[in-house]
Structures are given as structure tokens and as C-alpha cells.
Amino acid sequence: MKVVISNHTQEIEAIIKTGRVLTNESDRFSYSFDASFGTYLPDLVVQTKSTEELVSLVKFANREKIPLYPRGQATSLSGGPLSVKGGIILDLSVMNDVLEIHEEDLVAVVSPGVLTANIHKAAEEKGFMYPPDPSSSHVSTIGGNLAENSGGPRGLKYGVTKDYVIGLEVITPEGELINTGGRTVKNVTGYDLTKLIVGSEGTLGIITKAVLRLIPKPKATATMMVIFDSLVDAGRAISKILSAGIFPSKMELMDQASIVAVEQFEPLGLPVDAAALILIEMDGHPLALQEEVSQAAELCRTVGARDVRIPKDKAEEAELWRARKLVSPAIVRIKPTKISEDATVPRSKIPEMCERLQEIRDKYGVHLVVFGHAGDGNLHPNIICDKTDHEEMSRVELAVSEIFTAAIELGGTLSGEHGIGIMKAPFMEMELGAAGLDMMKRIKDVWDPNNIMNPGKIFPEPGQKMELS
């Protein structure tokens, strides 16, 4: 039974002494959507910088069984912050005051509302690097990155957000403030609650502070663009490079549809007849890079690369990366709705996955563009469509569903970095099996007995199906 929040507004306002409680519809409307699909109006929005007030609010919400939805900048592509069951959105983007770099301990301590790009900047100023670099890092908050365990192009060499989180301050769903992990890279004191909470999409508590591991900043970077007439050759080139002891920081793939879309959007001299191109970034010591770039170029040529472009200076390098950056703006020019998936497969299966994607494209007559992080198998099949066209959207629904099936059949996963949220929940059992899903659900149930923390996410409801049309 749904709780009528308006009966509780005064009590909530009494708890949120230093912050704001937004009740009017126009304010709430701006919290009703994220970067994914669907619109859900919250009953109330709370903004506060005070952890103590949040603790009291969670205790109150738990007692009254009111759903809570932590939210950062709402760049989620899986519906993470949407208030699908009504209730209160917690706007944590206002918690942006803490950004400390502790050089001696090689850690950053941050509050959830800090923009990820600001962490990059603060670390680099001191000669360090915070490696996770999701494409949204200039607009997304670290709190959102933590909730979703964000990835990005550096996954192969540097791992993902989770690999850099060593401690958290968390409000449990019953309103207890706990600390997990700490400031040490090594910690085996009991279960790893830190890595359980990171990536749990806000369903296990509210992160109010995080300790992030930093590394020394690599001394230099180098870029190359390699063009292929066949996707299989591109896959072989990547393997050759890795087997030679070269460990690129980024290996970004663009398929022919992406290349064509970008070239039509802004002519950059990309080869529109190529099957694929890979943009490679290496980092490390300048002397090593020089040698490794030549070696990698040679390896690519031996497996049949059509062309290897090595920029002469930083300006030419920026030009090459511009091609990759323009994919998203270019494709949304084609049609207004972009369904951005992140089905991920073992790296060796990329060519096969690309073939499966082309079959799906042709079978359902959808406009499919594929690009993404080739080094770690994390592809981004994007379907470009128009959400007001119900006939098209029902074909898109079927195509997306088959993309998920293909990824799992190839030994991959539903989601590499966007999260399950609402759209992928119906497919969870297909990947995990009933027993695997049950073990996850048990944790949710015993941590959040009243199901108030971000309900409606990750776990499918009986008979739930994906709905886009």
C-alpha cells in the first residue's frame, strides 16, 4: 500500500533543518527523469548537506515505509535514480564539499556530490591519477559512479570504479551510519561490504563519503588510430598487442556505422568504407611509449591493418580522439531517441558479438550503431529510434532483448557499466539463474527489510517485462 507522503511533509521538514524540502510540482518534475527511458514524478525531493539529517530521515522513512531514491546528476542510462514506486528523492549532488587529496596515503576522500572530473583534476594537480573515467565524468557525480560501479575506456588496464574504492561511510536502510573498509589497500577484516555496496545501485544504503585509491600519474601518453577492413582482424590485432607485453590504457572500437555517422556529422577524413577502426592510447614512460607505439603499429600491420595513423603532435592527437567523442552527438542527429546498451562479452568474442549484432539489426530493421571499449569487451550497441513511434519501439524492444540473449550466450553479461536499473531487471534470471539471483535477493531482504532503498531496481517483479513501446 502506497504511503501518502503529503501527510508527512511537516515531519520531514522538521528533520531537514538545514536543507530544503521541495514539494511543488515544477521542482519535482525536474527530478522525474534521468538519461535513460521513462518518467516518474517523485512525491518529494530532499536536499541536504547534513549526514545527520539524512540518518534521521532514513530512520523515519524506514519506520513509515517510504521509498528513498539517492540521486546525483542523473546521468544514469539504466534508470538508477528514478522514483518508480513514488516516495522521496534524495538529491545528493548538494553534498559536494569534501574533496581531500591525502598525498602520503595515496587516497582521496570525497563526498558523494563531487563531480568525478573534479577528482581527476585535484589528483592530477598533486601528480596522481584517479583512473576510472566514465564518459560522463564531466557531469556525473562520484556518488552515482559508486552506486553504478561506473567503467569507461580504461577498464582493461586500470579496472573500474570498484577497483579504486577502499572505504565508505554508508547509511544503512535502517538508518545506522557505518564505516566499511578504510584507508588501506589491504583489508581482510570480515566481509568486503565496500565492494558489495559499490555497484548495488543505491539499493543497500546511502553513500555519504568514500575513500578512493590514487596511483602515480603516468608520465606520458601516446595515441594511434588503426583502420581495418575486417572486425576479426581488429580483434586479432588487440590480442597481438597484449601478448607482446604492451598494455594500452584505452582501446576504443568504432564500427562502420559509427564511422559513417561521425563523418556525415563532421568530415574528419575517416575511411567510411572501413569495417572498423580502433583508437589506442598507451601511457607510461616516454621512452617506453616510443618503442611500444612502433611495435604495436608493426603488429597491427602484420595482422592486416589497412592503415595506421600516428599523430605528430598533441593537436593531431586531439583530432583523432575527436572522432570517438563525436559518435554520440552524431548518432542522435539521425533520430531523437537513443537506447544505449552496454552488453559486454569476453574480449575474444567481440567479432562474433559484432556479427550477432548485425543479424539483429537486419532482422528487426533497426538503426544500430556499435562502438565501445574493445579492450575489455564492453561494447555499446546503440539503437537510434523515435520513442513516439510505437511500431518502431516494439521492434526495438525485441532487438534489445536479443542483444541481451546474445551477450549471455557468448559468455558475457547484461551490463558492463551502466547498471541493471529497471530496463534490464527482467533479464536477471537469464544470466544468474534462479539460485544466483536468490542469493543476491537474500542480502537485499535482510539489509532492507522494508524495501525502502531504491525499490523497483535490479530485482525483477513477478512477470515483469521490458517496456519501451
Place this chain on the structure above:
Amino acid sequence: MKVVISNHTQEIEAIIKTGRVLTNESDRFSYSFDASFGTYLPDLVVQTKSTEELVSLVKFANREKIPLYPRGQATSLSGGPLSVKGGIILDLSVMNDVLEIHEEDLVAVVSPGVLTANIHKAAEEKGFMYPPDPSSSHVSTIGGNLAENSGGPRGLKYGVTKDYVIGLEVITPEGELINTGGRTVKNVTGYDLTKLIVGSEGTLGIITKAVLRLIPKPKATATMMVIFDSLVDAGRAISKILSAGIFPSKMELMDQASIVAVEQFEPLGLPVDAAALILIEMDGHPLALQEEVSQAAELCRTVGARDVRIPKDKAEEAELWRARKLVSPAIVRIKPTKISEDATVPRSKIPEMCERLQEIRDKYGVHLVVFGHAGDGNLHPNIICDKTDHEEMSRVELAVSEIFTAAIELGGTLSGEHGIGIMKAPFMEMELGAAGLDMMKRIKDVWDPNNIMNPGKIFPEPGQKMELS
């Protein structure tokens, strides 16, 4: 109420068709201890290579409420595999058949009984590296490393076991066979059960297979030994190196007591009047290494290093590392019992922790030697004693307890890499608080309602105290 296992021997033998069921006392005795403290005779030992048989056995044990203790080579320093509540030890060291290197996917697939050193070897033969390298890797199984989330000297640069596990096959405490994660570095499909199970010390299930992430093998390594008249200078040297963008793969600290013990054991020309020495290993491209070694040496000298020794060839390099390798054999010559702790502090607190350790040594008159992984704050305070001397052991008890308190007061953790097991369980609440410990215990209770998986570990029993005397 304790189950009388002998009533069930026939049923267990019927389940373990292809393996062995050991019942006689001399067989069981060899399973009654590990590398820690204490002896507990199991009622039964089971050896089988069959996952199906283990699944049936777990179902049976769960129904009959019989404790199960997974065990590898029993190199645990925290009592991980000890059968403290009676019941059945599962000797998983026999599950050593699977060791596959999948070059294209940059992963190894292994069964739990494989020795960690064999994984290193298999990976290196193909040009790859499995970075986690606990000191016991030549004798310990990967299953034990997974259960305890083993660390080792490469923690700072390369992280720990958990950072390289991307998929598991696990038998749950109720006998369901589940798969967690998979073969992709990126996977955000639901909660991260993989990283919950790794490091859970066998309390959440039995790992029957694991997918490990590999990386390209660094092209070369270089070593240097740096000698200091003050621990604070040693700490400053480490910080200077990291801030200069140099990221050593190992930074091993030996305090004066360790230096003296080794030099008395085997004269290697170590400076017995030095406060500390650090052994540094760097890895990467040879050209980069050459420059970084000179730069690091210069940085160490600027902060007051007394001497920097750079080996001229591989033989001299091996000689330097021999000093570190001899610490353990050298100190057990002094007295027969070695209590090896792994209290870990934020790196900046190493000098302060060393001072606290000296105070504790003097206060309780114990023989304390400190060495360990300085880069990641993971010290190994070892107390050398004689377990038959009750008066001494009661002083050791107090000293160990104060070591834990000091680590936590300095923002560190009870255990960096050895696990909680039985000895550290009474101190869990001191680090985690009641609420934090409760959130862990909830997971244990809901995953293992009959408390059959490795009972008596991690979670303290009411009123439980450390007992060494």
C-alpha cells in the same frame, strides 16, 4: 548440540563415490592444525575431485547440521581451515586438475587445489602475469588465497587476490551450485557476489572454480636496497618516490631487529646498526626502469638515506632479496613459536606504528620483529616466543591485543592479508562497530541458516577472548 558424525559415516561414504573418506585418527590428525596456533581434530576428512559429490555432501550436511571446513594446503596464519566445532574437513587440495590459460580473454580458469605458483608459471609461459604473490605461493593453493583474499608484496601497485578474480563457481551453504561474475572485467549485473565470497574465509560457500584476470607480463624488473638511520626518513623516501610518478612493484621494509636476526643467521653484509632498510623492486620497460632507478636513488639520498645499493647483475639482485627471504627462517631460530601478525595502517602512519610497536615490545618484554610491505602499510609484527611458557604467552596475549588496538587507533585494520579466523574474531567489533559487524552477520545468517560453513570463524562468540596461553 553436536552431531555425532560416526553415525553418518556410511551415508557420507555413499555420497563420496569417487573420492576418499578418512576416518582413522592418524589420518585425521594430519588435518588438525594449520600454520597458526591451536589444534582441533576433525571427525572426518573428505577428499574428492567431484563437484557433484561435494554438492550432495553439502546438501546432506546442511540437512544434518554438520559443520564443513574447506581446506587447501593449510598455510593459513589465522586458523582458517581449523575444525573448531568438529565436523568434516573438505580437503580441496585434491581438486587440482583445472589450470587453463585463455590468452584471447586474458584470463586463467582454475580449480581450487592448484598451487598459486603454478598459476604464475603457466601465465608467464604465455607472456602474462598473475600479480598476487603471497609469500606462501609455492605451497599454498589458489582456493586458500581466494578464501583469505591473500595479499603479498605487490599490493601497492597491483592490489590483492580479489582484484584479479572476476568469476567463481560456488557451492552455497545449502548446496546450490551458482556462478558469480564471469569472464569479463566489467560486470555490473546485480550485487558483486564474487568479491563478497573472496575473503569470506570459507564461511559463505565452497569455491570450486575461479576465473582470474591476467595482465601482460612487464618486460623487466630492477631492484635496489636503501638503508636508513631513521624510520621516518624511510617513510619520507617512499612518499617521494610515489609523488615523482614512480610506482614500484614492491617496497619491503625490514626493521633493525629483522636485519640483526638475518645477519646473525647468515652474514650477508647487512648494516646491523641501521634503523631500517627498504628493498624496492620496479617493473616495466627496461629503458624506463634505468631512468627510474637513478631517479629513485637520488630521491632517497635527498631525504637522508645512508646508503643505496643497486645490484650490477641478476646474481647480486638475488643476493639482496635473500635478506628479505631469510627473515622468517632467521627469527624462528630465536624461539620456537612465531605469532605472525598483519596489522595494517595507512602508509603515512608506518613510522608512528613502528614507534607504537617498540613501546609495546618494551612494555611487555616480548621479542618483537617488524618487517613487511611498506608500500601498502601492511606490516608484519612477529612475536617470537615459546608456546609452552605460559607466563610468556600471557604477556604475548596482551602485546598482540595492544598491537590490534594501535593499528585501529591509527586508522588501520586488524588484518591486511592473513584473515580474521579465530584469533582476531574477539576484536572485530572494535574495528567495525556493532552496526557494521551486524550487517556482515546478517549476510552470514541468511546465506547459511544452519551455520555449517566454517563455523567459529570471523564472528566472535559472546564473551569470546583471545587465548594463547
